[in-house]
Amino acid sequence: MPLPPNNILHILDTKVYPSESKEVNFDVANLHTSSNVNVPVIIERAKKPGPIVLFTAGIHGDEVNGVEIVRQLISKGINKPKIGTIICMPVINIFGFINLKREFPDGRDLNRVFPGTADGSLASRVAYKLIAEIIPHVDYIIDFHTGGAGRFNAPQIRISKENKDLNELAKVFGAPFVLYSKNLNKSFRNSCYKMGKPMLLFEGGKSYHIDESVTASGVNGSKRLLQHLGMLNTKLKARKPKNDTVFINESRWIRANYSGMFRASIAIGSLVKKGDILGNITDPYGKFNHPVKAPHSGYIINVNESPIVYQGDALFHISKKLKR
Numbered sequence: 001m002p003l004p005p006n007n008i009l010h011i012l013d014t015k016v017y018p019s020e021s022k023e024v025n026f027d028v029a030n031l032h033t034s035s036n037v038n039v040p041v042i043i044e045r046a047k048k049p050g051p052i053v054l055f056t057a058g059i060h061g062d063e064v065n066g067v068e069i070v071r072q073l074i075s076k077g078i079n080k081p082k083i084g085t086i087i088c089m090p091v092i093n094i095f096g097f098i099n100l101k102r103e104f105p106d107g108r109d110l111n112r113v114f115p116g117t118a119d120g121s122l123a124s125r126v127a128y129k130l131i132a133e134i135i136p137h138v139d140y141i142i143d144f145h146t147g148g149a150g151r152f153n154a155p156q157i158r159i160s161k162e163n164k165d166l167n168e169l170a171k172v173f174g175a176p177f178v179l180y181s182k183n184l185n186k187s188f189r190n191s192c193y194k195m196g197k198p199m200l201l202f203e204g205g206k207s208y209h210i211d212e213s214v215t216a217s218g219v220n221g222s223k224r225l226l227q228h229l230g231m232l233n234t235k236l237k238a239r240k241p242k243n244d245t246v247f248i249n250e251s252r253w254i255r256a257n258y259s260g261m262f263r264a265s266i267a268i269g270s271l272v273k274k275g276d277i278l279g280n281i282t283d284p285y286g287k288f289n290h291p292v293k294a295p296h297s298g299y300i301i302n303v304n305e306s307p308i309v310y311q312g313d314a315l316f317h318i319s320k321k322l323k324r
């Protein structure tokens with residue numbers, strides 16, 4: 001939805017004029033205690049027209065690292081654009097965030113109910129409102145996530161393979177890795193794709209955890225993207241990434257062959273060779289110690305940090321085929 005000639009952004013029943021800063025409440029439902037719940041939508045507009053970029057996090061309430069990235073975009077003034085508009089929604093699933101849970105209070109995963117309905121479950125209503133009232137206004141979306149349940153992700157952008165423009169944007173973002181993955185049915189990413197809105201999905205770190213290097217990767221990537229769009233605040237500078245992004249065509253999980261106590265001995269993001277020892281599984285009684293070996297060469301893009309594993313549990317995510 002391009003802005004009218006007078007360049008007024010009319011969003012969530014609020015008019016936001018050029019050069020204005022506004023915080024609007026994405027009002028959905030109260031708590032069961034009847035307390036109001038604030039879901040702030042922070043809007044910063046430059047005088048000059050330009051693209052509208054949306055930064056979102058906390059679709060999963062336990063993925064605090066994503067929230068921290070958007071928080072830093074705001075606190076460092078990165079969300080004040082030179083041209084155009086930046087919209088930040090640091091915590092979309094505030095109900096999960098309050099309880100430190102991935103899901104909504106009724107157990108629904110917000111990222112599996114898109115595009116939602118106006119009269120559906122609470123999660124479905126949130127999805128609907130996001131799709132109906134925010135996404136039509138924006139040109140680009142960057143959605144921040146983490147790995148789940150103790151599985152630590154190397155900072156990575158996930159996009160679907162076919163889209164050339166997304167490839168370009170992912171390259172500009174400059175995270176250590178880009179992983180090609182299909183759009184999941186009923187996900188936020190899939191709904192945005194169907195609306196023709198380019199989205200970069202960032203995954204880094206793990207739930208209930210804030211990792212400085214993951215945060216830096218998300219913040220610096222956002223700055224690079226804004227610079228590429230000509231939007232980065234003139235007071236700021238985007239640094240080039242230390243290494244070129246590795247594009248991964250195919251990857252696989254290495255699973256535990258034994259139940260036991262697990263310790264990884266390889267750093268996240270490392271390039272390993274076939275047969276390298278990645279960690280060990282032991283029993284509590286000192287009777288066995290099984291090494292976990294790399295089945296082939298590749299980059300380790302996720303490490304399970306849980307001290308206890310069962311046979312079949314995913315231990316490492318390793319790249320299999322890189323894009324040439």
Ligand SMILES: [Zn+2]
Nearest residue numbers: 060063145146
């Ligand atoms: Zn997530």
